[in-house]
Amino acid sequence: MKILVLNAGSSSQKSCLYQLPETGLPEHPPSSLWSATIDWTVADGCGVLKVKAAGQKLEIKLESEDRLEAIKLMLDTLVTGETQVLKELAEIDIVGHRVVHGGSEYSQAVLITTPVKEAIASLIPLAPTHNPAHLEGIKAIEQILGDIPQVAVFDTAFHTNIPPKAAVYPIPYHWYEQGIRRYGFHGISHKYCAARVAQLLGKPLESLKIITCHLGNGASLAAISGGVGINTTMGFTPLEGLMMGTRSGSIDPAILIYLMREWGFDAEQLNRLLNQESGFKGVSGVSADLRAVLSAVEEGNPRAILAFEMYIHRLKTNIGAMLASLGGLDALVFTAGIGENAAIVREKACEGWDFLGLKLDLEQNNQRPEDMDISTPDSKVRILVIHTEEDWAIAQEAWYVSHQ
Ligand code: ADP
Numbered sequence: 001m002k003i004l005v006l007n008a009g010s011s012s013q014k015s016c017l018y019q020l021p022e023t024g025l026p027e028h029p030p031s032s033l034w035s036a037t038i039d040w041t042v043a044d045g046c047g048v049l050k051v052k053a054a055g056q057k058l059e060i061k062l063e064s065e066d067r068l069e070a071i072k073l074m075l076d077t078l079v080t081g082e083t084q085v086l087k088e089l090a091e092i093d094i095v096g097h098r099v100v101h102g103g104s105e106y107s108q109a110v111l112i113t114t115p116v117k118e119a120i121a122s123l124i125p126l127a128p129t130h131n132p133a134h135l136e137g138i139k140a141i142e143q144i145l146g147d148i149p150q151v152a153v154f155d156t157a158f159h160t161n162i163p164p165k166a167a168v169y170p171i172p173y174h175w176y177e178q179g180i181r182r183y184g185f186h187g188i189s190h191k192y193c194a195a196r197v198a199q200l201l202g203k204p205l206e207s208l209k210i211i212t213c214h215l216g217n218g219a220s221l222a223a224i225s226g227g228v229g230i231n232t233t234m235g236f237t238p239l240e241g242l243m244m245g246t247r248s249g250s251i252d253p254a255i256l257i258y259l260m261r262e263w264g265f266d267a268e269q270l271n272r273l274l275n276q277e278s279g280f281k282g283v284s285g286v287s288a289d290l291r292a293v294l295s296a297v298e299e300g301n302p303r304a305i306l307a308f309e310m311y312i313h314r315l316k317t318n319i320g321a322m323l324a325s326l327g328g329l330d331a332l333v334f335t336a337g338i339g340e341n342a343a344i345v346r347e348k349a350c351e352g353w354d355f356l357g358l359k360l361d362l363e364q365n366n367q368r369p370e371d372m373d374i375s376t377p378d379s380k381v382r383i384l385v386i387h388t389e390e391d392w393a394i395a396q397e398a399w400y401v402s403h404q
Contacts, residue, residue, distance in 0.1 A: 008097070333383075
């Protein structure tokens, strides 16, 4: 069967097509037949569509900001020109969408129906940049492909089993009843990595205590016991927890009250400062990208050095918090842009845990590991680098829904 995956962000639209057997899923992530990205950040009022398929690469400049037209053009490259991999779009059997916010209601991927669309719309105030983009994508598919089954795979779903003691904020209880609670994000990646670790270690997932460190531009940790997420660092929004590329992570909430009272900041300004002007960018003054920050560290830039030390300090503090939730640890996992590529982050994050018997093999850590155990043979805790495959995880969920 052919599964189209749509992964919409605030300023991008990624998509890929998988061909999967009807009878069972392959053990290892297969390559997609076709993949495409629309990037809306390149220039004002237009975007760029990049497509890879059939050994060809295509790049088209989009002259308007019309998202529906852009998705139409993107899907056209499946059936026309050098990147053609299908005779007609009707060959697509099912479409899987990444949906950032599914609230506390959706603990699994679901077939998209009118009530599901209404639920995604009702959660727009909690995910103002993402949920509208997901709804746009769903609507575009309805218009282009008609009555095809579509599946929503929620980034929050994996965290719905987090117990109330970790999910409820210590604020007036009726706020919780109004939906102000910890939801957690990056669930598709955390869930995929935990399953992949069990596969690589050859042990049942049910027997493992795992901490997954999803370290990309956005970053979060998850504590996973027996395959169930029991704690995570992101909360009501993806702003809580770790220091990130441009996001502050957790700070004393009284700082906001102070800034409002004394400096006259309003909600929009605070939102921008904490989400777009903080983290690596805000502290180092160099960049949100760790690669640039690390170059500045090499040159001895004091603020870049401080930013990197803060990042590691906060990462380790939060690993400690996940450890406390789990009460033990079998595997520490690094994934996403920083987790997969920055050996120095893995090295620093693994320092000082000797009392746990956690030992990193420094040589293996420096050899661009992928889906690999990089702990020493005598380490009591396995340390792994996993290449996260969110699109493949979405395709798998869509496959399962279609076989229910
Ligand atoms: P997103 O959260 O946007 O999906 P990614 O998971 O792609 O982000 O991670 C992007 C980040 O990964 C970049 O901003 C950069 O900081 C970091 N990164 C990517 N490659 C490297 C590298 N070789 N060394 C250090 N950091 C890297």
